Amino acid sequence: MALKINGLGTANPPHSISQTRAAEFARTICCENEEQARLLGVLYRRSVVTRRYSVAIEAPITAEGDSRSESSLEFDRDNASNNHSVGVQSTVEQSLYPPATDPSDRGPTTAERMAFYERCAGPLAxxxxxxxxxxxxxxxxxxxxxxxxxCTGFSAPGVDLNLIRECELSPNVARTHIGFMGCHGAINALRVAQSFVDANASAKVLLCAVELCTLHQHYGWYPEQVVSNALFADGAAALVGSAGTEGETRLPSVVATGSTIIPDSTDQMSWLVRDHGFEMSLSALVPSIIEEKLRPWLCEWLAEQGLSPDEVRGWAIHPGGPRILRACEQALNLQRADLSASYDILRRYGNMSSPTVLFILEQLIQTDNALPCVMLAFGPGLSIEAALIR
Structure with missing residues (x-):
């Protein structure tokens, strides 16, 4: 049975930062010399991202050079001598990330970061x-x-209890948590939701993905982490679904999901709990692996659904970064315009991990001729997760 999508909802923290300002802030925690500062600026400009939202930003400040009044950072250049980092001393309107004191400084502990998660994840969800x-x-x-x-925090009681209490759900609602599966977690959740309506035609399912990726900004000059710092953002997305038969309703429906692990790729991507936040590693080979391996598997899976890639009208591909999107374009013979929704969400919101594909889906289904739609995301494994929406 199909999972009929009755409603979608998205949310972001109240305050955001332009990518230009984010790069200036990053210099205070990452860079030890001018060459690193120069390279950091290049990485941030190439990210495609123009703005991101973060729970770590505690007040909106109108800052020169930032395009909106809710821009988040202001910098005090008068006290730069107190900071080993190159360029600026930040008086950031936040308390989580003080400027690095020396090259060995790794920033707040995981416990300090999780205190933010405990406080902020529930209300955003x-x-x-x-x-x-x-x-x-x-x-x-x-x-x-x-x-x-x-996948960006842990607490118990957790987000599920926040949702039951604040949304006034029944205390008897059946709860399931999809934890630490990375950027494709929402697709795993769609699979579970479809199973629930398969088993019970009267089920009404609320799926809610919330990620506070900016709690895991990394200190020091580690290129993989600098790239993650340039992309990650915070957001939440919800989907409400019920049982439906394909073709019986005008509402879009999840009709199938697929999953595969790419052989011999375990060491290409990881997301690990460390003493100073969760640590992302992403090999430079990942885009080329996706470019080589995605199409054969996807063609086989789509054929099982009676489709070919050429018959897909909408693509909701998780924007892990611009190189990932370009690899998908090459693998599937797509044009950049075919992934316009993915690029647009990356540009306006950054990589929010698991909620991101639901942001993209919400945008796509508001347009004509977006169905059938394929949702794709990638994660440690390397794993590929897919959903077909008609």
Missing amino acids: VEAATRGIENAGFEPAEITHLITVS
Whole structure:
């Protein structure tokens, strides 16, 4: 049975930062010399990202050179002698990331970062879920199953309890958590949601993915982490679904999901808990591996659904970065315009990990001729997760 998408909702923290300002801030925690500062600027400019939202930003400040009044950072250049980093001393309107004191400084501990997660993840998830339920036209008490998704923090009681309490769900709602699966976690959750409506045609499922990626900004000059610093952002997205038969309704529906592990690629990507935050590693070979391996598997999986890549009208591909999107273009013989929604979400919001594909889907289904749509995301393994929406 298909998972009918009754409603979607998205949310971001209240304050954001332009990529130009983010690069200036990053110099205070990453760079030890002018050459590193120059390279950092290049990486940030090449990211495609123009703005990101973060729970670490505690107040909006109008800063010269930032295009919106909710820009997040201001810099005090008068006290630069107190900072080993090149360029600027930040008086950032945030308390999580002080400037690095020396090259061995690794920033706040994981416990300090998780304190932010405990405080901020629940309210952001509630905002997205409230919108999703309202857009679905359901009463909160009608929700029978709750699926939460996150890979950027842990706490118990957790986000699921926040959602039950603040959204006024039934205390008897069946809870499931999809944890630490990375950027494709929302697709794993769609698979679980589809299984629930397969088993119970009266089920109404609330899926909510929330990620606070900016809690894991890394100190020091480690190129893989600098790239992650340039891309990661915070956001939440919710989907409300129920049972539906393909073709019986005008509402888009998840009709199939697929998954595969690329052989001999385990060491190409990781997401690990460390003493000073969670650490992302991403080999420079990942785009070339995707370019080589994606199409054969996807063609086989789509053929099982009676489709070929040429018949897909909408592509909701997780923007792990511009190189990942370009690899997908090459692998699937697509034009940049075919991935315009993915590029647009990356540009306006950054890489929010698991909620990102739902942001893209929300944009796509508001346009004509976006179905059938294929959702794709990649994660440690290397793994590929896919969903087909008709």
